[in-house]
Amino acid sequence: MFVRQLHYLVALAEHKHFAHAAESCWVSQPALSAGIRQLERELGITIILRDRRFQGFTPEGERVLVWAKQTIASLEGLRQEAALAQSIAGGHLAIGTVPSALRAVSMLAGEYRRAIPKLTLEVFSLSTRDILHRVKSKELHLGLAYADGCDESTFENMVLYSERFVLLSSDHAGLPTKSSYSWAEAARMPLCLFNHEMQNRKIVDSAFQLAGVTPNVVVETNTLSVLYEEVRNGEVCSIAPVSALPEYFLASGISIRPIEPQQFSEMSLLRLRQETPPAVVCAAWDLTPKLDLQRKLDSVLAAATPRPD
Numbered sequence: 001m002f003v004r005q006l007h008y009l010v011a012l013a014e015h016k017h018f019a020h021a022a023e024s025c026w027v028s029q030p031a032l033s034a035g036i037r038q039l040e041r042e043l044g045i046t047i048i049l050r051d052r053r054f055q056g057f058t059p060e061g062e063r064v065l066v067w068a069k070q071t072i073a074s075l076e077g078l079r080q081e082a083a084l085a086q087s088i089a090g091g092h093l094a095i096g097t098v099p100s101a102l103r104a105v106s107m108l109a110g111e112y113r114r115a116i117p118k119l120t121l122e123v124f125s126l127s128t129r130d131i132l133h134r135v136k137s138k139e140l141h142l143g144l145a146y147a148d149g150c151d152e153s154t155f156e157n158m159v160l161y162s163e164r165f166v167l168l169s170s171d172h173a174g175l176p177t178k179s180s181y182s183w184a185e186a187a188r189m190p191l192c193l194f195n196h197e198m199q200n201r202k203i204v205d206s207a208f209q210l211a212g213v214t215p216n217v218v219v220e221t222n223t224l225s226v227l228y229e230e231v232r233n234g235e236v237c238s239i240a241p242v243s244a245l246p247e248y249f250l251a252s253g254i255s256i257r258p259i260e261p262q263q264f265s266e267m268s269l270l271r272l273r274q275e276t277p278p279a280v281v282c283a284a285w286d287l288t289p290k291l292d293l294q295r296k297l298d299s300v301l302a303a304a305t306p307r308p309d
Helices: 003-015 018-024 029-043 059-087 099-115 128-136 183-187 199-211 224-232 279-291 293-304
Strands: 048-050 054-057 090-097 118-125 142-145 155-162 165-170 190-194 216-221 237-241 254-260 266-272
Touching (some): 003 018, 003 029, 003 059, 090 128, 090 279, 099 118, 099 142, 099 199, 099 279, 099 293, 128 155, 128 266, 142 279, 155 279, 155 293, 165 199, 165 224, 190 199, 190 224, 216 224, 224 254, 254 293, 266 279
Parallel strands (some): 090 118, 090 142, 190 216, 190 237
Antiparallel strands (some): 048 054, 142 266, 155 266, 165 237
16 A cells, blocks of 8 residues: 555545645556555455446445544654754753743753754743833743733733642641642741742732632742742741642652642743744744643642542
8 A cells, every 4th residue: 555545536526626636645546546456355345336427435434534644644744844854953942941840841942852853942931021021022932921911012922721720748748638728828828939029919808818718838949949848848838830840849757738729820921012023932822822831730630649548
């Protein structure tokens, strides 16, 4: 069986005429007919209803036609991937991310490098304001940030996921093993939170306000590593989105529990709106929707949340 035989079938279905189908495939009519007959012999079925003219497909032929179209589409996808690997075998991306998206940007970076093997990356932890400024000035190619109020005439915006906020605590902090906590319960605990410069902190403060409570904040930081050490020591808890938590958080005695009701805040991938973006930026941008970060982050939360006693 040859791919060209499948093309013959698809062309015949489109033109419903042997001569026209052969012309579209750049072969003679006898060659097209012979190719289809050979395919019928190989499969052991009759595909085409014949007289002097094309009469249609047999029921078996209709099913073969479906497979032919799917196979050709898959091969075309393979050719496009090969062309991408050949034309964009490498390149460089500078990405800015808010601290609450560090896990998400790590997931993206890994997928980008698998798709573009010789790609090099720079990743910067910045505020949303700095990310927008640097993308606009072309210091960054892409940004992961909160896109609320983003100027659509300047930036392209692709929503990636909604943040899921969790309570972080050391396993030896002695907290009850519950499936979730309320904002009121979290407010009574000694907390280490990101400082007020971070958009993430504004979202958390808003959630406490909606719950009608004032949190007991004893440590503030703009650094994830400080937050991690404070929680690991067992003297404070913290609140952060799952998208901020690297693997070592979940592999070193720190538990995460959802906080209800959830405060959903959308995280977006941003790029500068321009007539001809760099090829490597386009490749990364086009790949991103296929990665389904929401599902991956939700699965992290599901796997790490302890079951109630």
